Amino acid sequence: MLLSVLYIIGITAEAMTGALSAGRRKMDWFGVMLVASAAAIGGGTVRDIVLGHYPLTWIENPQFLGITCLAGVLTTGLAKWVIKLKGLFIRLDALGLVAFSIIGTKVALDMGLHPSICMVSALLTGVFGGLLRDLICRQTPLVLHQELYASVALVASALYLLLLEFAIDGVTATVVTLIVGYLMRMAAVRFKWRLPSFNLEHEGSLH
Amino acid sequence: MLLSVLYIIGITAEAMTGALSAGRRKMDWFGVMLVASAAAIGGGTVRDIVLGHYPLTWIENPQFLGITCLAGVLTTGLAKWVIKLKGLFIRLDALGLVAFSIIGTKVALDMGLHPSICMVSALLTGVFGGLLRDLICRQTPLVLHQELYASVALVASALYLLLLEFAIDGVTATVVTLIVGYLMRMAAVRFKWRLPSFNLEHEGSLH
Amino acid sequence: MLLSVLYIIGITAEAMTGALSAGRRKMDWFGVMLVASAAAIGGGTVRDIVLGHYPLTWIENPQFLGITCLAGVLTTGLAKWVIKLKGLFIRLDALGLVAFSIIGTKVALDMGLHPSICMVSALLTGVFGGLLRDLICRQTPLVLHQELYASVALVASALYLLLLEFAIDGVTATVVTLIVGYLMRMAAVRFKWRLPSFNLEHEGSLH
Numbered sequence: 001m002l003l004s005v006l007y008i009i010g011i012t013a014e015a016m017t018g019a020l021s022a023g024r025r026k027m028d029w030f031g032v033m034l035v036a037s038a039a040a041i042g043g044g045t046v047r048d049i050v051l052g053h054y055p056l057t058w059i060e061n062p063q064f065l066g067i068t069c070l071a072g073v074l075t076t077g078l079a080k081w082v083i084k085l086k087g088l089f090i091r092l093d094a095l096g097l098v099a100f101s102i103i104g105t106k107v108a109l110d111m112g113l114h115p116s117i118c119m120v121s122a123l124l125t126g127v128f129g130g131l132l133r134d135l136i137c138r139q140t141p142l143v144l145h146q147e148l149y150a151s152v153a154l155v156a157s158a159l160y161l162l163l164l165e166f167a168i169d170g171v172t173a174t175v176v177t178l179i180v181g182y183l184m185r186m187a188a189v190r191f192k193w194r195l196p197s198f199n200l201e202h203e204g205s206l207h
Numbered sequence: 208m209l210l211s212v213l214y215i216i217g218i219t220a221e222a223m224t225g226a227l228s229a230g231r232r233k234m235d236w237f238g239v240m241l242v243a244s245a246a247a248i249g250g251g252t253v254r255d256i257v258l259g260h261y262p263l264t265w266i267e268n269p270q271f272l273g274i275t276c277l278a279g280v281l282t283t284g285l286a287k288w289v290i291k292l293k294g295l296f297i298r299l300d301a302l303g304l305v306a307f308s309i310i311g312t313k314v315a316l317d318m319g320l321h322p323s324i325c326m327v328s329a330l331l332t333g334v335f336g337g338l339l340r341d342l343i344c345r346q347t348p349l350v351l352h353q354e355l356y357a358s359v360a361l362v363a364s365a366l367y368l369l370l371l372e373f374a375i376d377g378v379t380a381t382v383v384t385l386i387v388g389y390l391m392r393m394a395a396v397r398f399k400w401r402l403p404s405f406n407l408e409h410e411g412s413l414h
Numbered sequence: 415m416l417l418s419v420l421y422i423i424g425i426t427a428e429a430m431t432g433a434l435s436a437g438r439r440k441m442d443w444f445g446v447m448l449v450a451s452a453a454a455i456g457g458g459t460v461r462d463i464v465l466g467h468y469p470l471t472w473i474e475n476p477q478f479l480g481i482t483c484l485a486g487v488l489t490t491g492l493a494k495w496v497i498k499l500k501g502l503f504i505r506l507d508a509l510g511l512v513a514f515s516i517i518g519t520k521v522a523l524d525m526g527l528h529p530s531i532c533m534v535s536a537l538l539t540g541v542f543g544g545l546l547r548d549l550i551c552r553q554t555p556l557v558l559h560q561e562l563y564a565s566v567a568l569v570a571s572a573l574y575l576l577l578l579e580f581a582i583d584g585v586t587a588t589v590v591t592l593i594v595g596y597l598m599r600m601a602a603v604r605f606k607w608r609l610p611s612f613n614l615e616h617e618g619s620l621h
Contacts, residue, residue, distance in 0.1 A: 023407030030357040032405050045257065050459065052468035054259035062323040076405040116476040135342065135549065150444040198446050198490040200437030230614030237564040239612050252464065261466035269530040283612040342549065 002174060003099060008067065010096025011040035013089055014129055015068040016082055019075035021137045029073060035136055036072025037065060043129035047104055047121050051111060090189060091182075097149070098181030100126040101156040102174055115161050122157030123150060148188035151195060156181035209381060210306060215274065217303025218247035220296055221336055222275040223289055226282035228344045236280060242343055243279025244272060250336035254311055254328055258318060297396060298389075304356070305388035307333040308363040309381055322368050329364030330357060355395035358402065363388035416588060417513060422481065424510025425454035427503055428543055429482040430496055433489035435551045443487060449550055450486025451479060457543035461518055461535050465525060504603060505596075511563070512595035514540040515570040516588055529575050536571030537564060562602035565609065570595035 018039030022032040041058050048056045058064045075082055082089065104125030108118040127150050156177050163173035187193065225246030229239040248265050255263045265271045282289055289296065311332030315325040334357050363384050370380035394400065432453030436446040455472050462470045472478045489496055496503065518539030522532040541564050570591050577587035601607065 019405070020407060023405040026404055026406045028402035028404040030402055034357075049256055049463055050470065051473065052470075056257065056259075059258065059320065059324050062321050062327075065323070065327065076403075079405075079407055113473065114476050116479070117473050120476075120479065131550075136338075138345075138552075150448075195442035195444055196490075197440055197442040198433070198437040198493075199440045200434060200493055226612070227614060230612040233611055233613045235609035235611040237609055241564075256463055263464060263466075266465065266527065266531050269528050269534075272530070272534065283610075286612075286614055343545075345552075 002171070003103060006095060006099035006178070007103060008064075009092055010099050011064060011068055012071045013092035013096050014040040015071035016075045017089065017093065018068075018129075018133045019072040020079065020082065021133055021139065022072070023076065023079060025137050029076070032072045032076055033069040035133055036075070037068040038136060039129045039133035040068040040071075041065065041129065042132035043100060043125045043127060044104070046128045046132070047107065047124040050124060051108060051113070051121060053107060053111065091186070094152075094182050094185040094189075095178070097126050097152055097185060098156045098178050100129075101153040101181065102160055102177055104153075105157045105160050109161075109164075118161060119154055119157040123153045126150075126153035126156075146194075148185065148193050148195065152181055152185045152188070155184060209378070210310060213302060213306035213385070214310060215271075216299060217306050218271060218275055219278045220299035220303050221247040222278035223282045224296065224300065225275075225336075225340045226279040227286065227289065228340055228346070229279075230283065230286060232344050236283070239279045239283055240276040242340055243282070244275040245343060246336045246340035247275040247278075248272065248336070249339040250307060250332045250334060251311070253335045253339070254314065254331040257331060258315060258320070258328060260314060260318065298393070301359075301389050301392040301396075302385070304333050304359055304392060305363045305385050307336075308360040308388065309367055309384055311360075312364045312367050316368075316371075325368060326361055326364040330360045333357075333360035333363075355392065355400050355402065359388055359392045359395070362391060416585070417517060420509060420513035420592070421517060422478075423506055424513050425478060425482055426485045427506035427510050428454040429485035430489045431503065431507065432482075432543075432547045433486040434493065434496065435547055435553065436486075437490065437493060439551050443490070446486045446490055447483040449547055450489070451482040452550060453543045453547035454482040454485075455479065455543065456546035457514060457539045457541060458518070460542040460546070461521065461538040464538060465522060465527070465535060467521060467525065505600070508566075508596050508599040508603075509592070511540045511566055511599060512570045512592050514543075515567040515595065516574055516591055518567075519571045519574050523575075523578075532575060533568055533571040537567045540564075540567035540570075560608075562599065562607050562609065566595055566599045566602070569598060 015036035018036040019032045021039070022035040025031070027035065041064060044057050048054065101122040104122040105118045107125075108121035113121070130149075159180055160173055160177040163176060164170070168176075222243035225243040226239045228246070229242040232238070234242065248271060251264055255261065308329040311329040312325045314332075315328035320328070337356070366387055367380055367384040370383060371377070375383075429450035432450040433446045435453070436449040439445070441449065455478060458471050462468065515536040518536040519532045521539075522535035527535070544563070573594055574587055574591040577590060578584070582590075
């Protein structure tokens with residue numbers, strides 16, 4: 001129930017950031033809805049396809065697709081407000097990221113998969129929406145550069161698995177993971193925490 | 208039967224436009240066959256993967272893959288003629304788009320899916336081939352800018368569903384949808400109808 | 415057994431070339447692991463999804479994913495050595511390509527698919543890892559330009575199928591295919607054999 005509410009907040013926030021990316025590429029309304037939907041539910045789609053977890057969430061519940069398309073189109077009219085509310089969106093995006101990670105972990109767990117695959121499932125759910133958005137809009141994928149984005153998905157997933165392992169009930173595990181993951185992401189944004197990067201410019205190539 | 212003929216015309220025309228895109232990127236014959244096949248049968252492939260509709264059409268019927276590879280390679284020799292026949296190709300592409308949309312709608316309908324998902328299925332079938340072609344060739348996806356391309360797929364799918372709903376037989380529904388969809392696409396090309404676009408340049412970013 | 419060893423050599427070598435591509439884009443460690451894994455096991459993943467062959471190899475055997483992530487991260491520390499050992503990597507990559515092609519052929523064969531689809535399966539396994547790597551790193555896909563890369567996958571697959579057809583036992587067929595495919599790839603690199611390319615610059619467009 002809590003997760004459902006957070007899921008809907010998460011896909012709405014991601015759809016709106018997707019619509020802004022489409023706007024920077026001067027796409028038409030269809031492009032806006034496509035990029036909004038890819039950003040919001042693309043991660044879960046890739047996860048379900050990779051795990052063979054059919055039918056996909058949004059095919060069973062088409063209303064989620066309706067939400068992302070609507071959020072995308074509304075953003076074209078509200079762009080100035082959305083950009084002004086940048087701080088709020090960073091918070092919603094952080095909440096959504098952790099909610100997506102918990103949902104991804106649960107899907108793989110319910111399929112009886114190995115804990116490391118549950119973490120990959122969290123990663124696909126949390127991160128691949130943004131990756132698809134950036135591929136369609138031909139931007140260098142932000143998740144490969146940004147402050148601890150993927151790391152938050154992995155840590156949240158590991159923490160959630162660990163709490164369940166210690167026989168903590170699901171609701172408590174969800175709430176604790178949400179708080180820890182949210183704080184970690186917000187701290188990473190504020191203090192510009194980053195993973196070490198690997199810079200190999202002007203070097204010879206293997207090809 | 209009618210749809211099968213139109214399907215083969217559609218994949219041939221799309222394969223030839225794919226080959227031209229590959230040629231603009233100076234790809235070798237393998238690249239030409241890959242882009243031709245992605246443009247022609249990539250949309251149906253994405254649809255079947257998303258719907259979990261296995262086996263894929265071209266895996267059950269490898270001759271379709273043969274047609275797209277052959278059409279791609281022939282185009283390398285006939286490029287000048289193909290480019291001169293631009294008007295014919297726009298017509299064939301319009302017919303193919305509507306045929307793909309009807310086929311996509313039928314696949315989802317036969318799986319008992321919600322009408323809105325049938326329309327998404329039409330969209331994936333009709334539009335994603337061109338999207339994959341442009342991603343591989345690193346062009347800004349045309350379908351996100353072009354005259355009512357995706358809209359034609361959606362309108363054709365909705366019309367087809369509506370006709371079936373009113374107990375019109377399948378052949379009549381197919382013919383009526385083909386005519387209306389074809390005329391809508393050709394009118395959009397001629398009069399440069401476009402969806403409103405969302406232009407957000409030089410604005411602040413959420414990231 | 416022989417194929418398993420070659421598979422592990424192949425994914426390690428591909429993961430390291432993937433990591434170098436990520437380094438040229440200044441990605442962080444997560445990006446390095448993502449591109450390394452995409453390059454190494456992305457081809458098999460695309461093959462299994464297209465064939466509907468679940469569960470995916472690395473989901474059943476998460477240790478393969480561990481190998482590619484580890485190889486990726488180690489490469490960030492060993493980049494200078496890896497680049498110096500260019501000649502060795504070209505050899506390992508050639509072996510890996512042929513091993514991937516044989517594995518892809520066997521997977522489709524075991525599913526009872528048509529020989530032409532077995533060859534496509536070999537192609538997807540051998541070539542799509544590099545294609546995904548280049549899409550994520552926003553490079554023009556090398557496999558669409560490089561010396562007989564895809565052709566080696568197709569020839570190796572056809573040869574392997576032919577040998578089995580003539581009732582040659584599996585091990586002999588594997589060894590013969592490995593030797594012929596390896597020599598073909600190395601000769602193509604040395605003598606710069608290429609497929610004819612299709613160059614269509616400054617021409618009119620269909621769109």
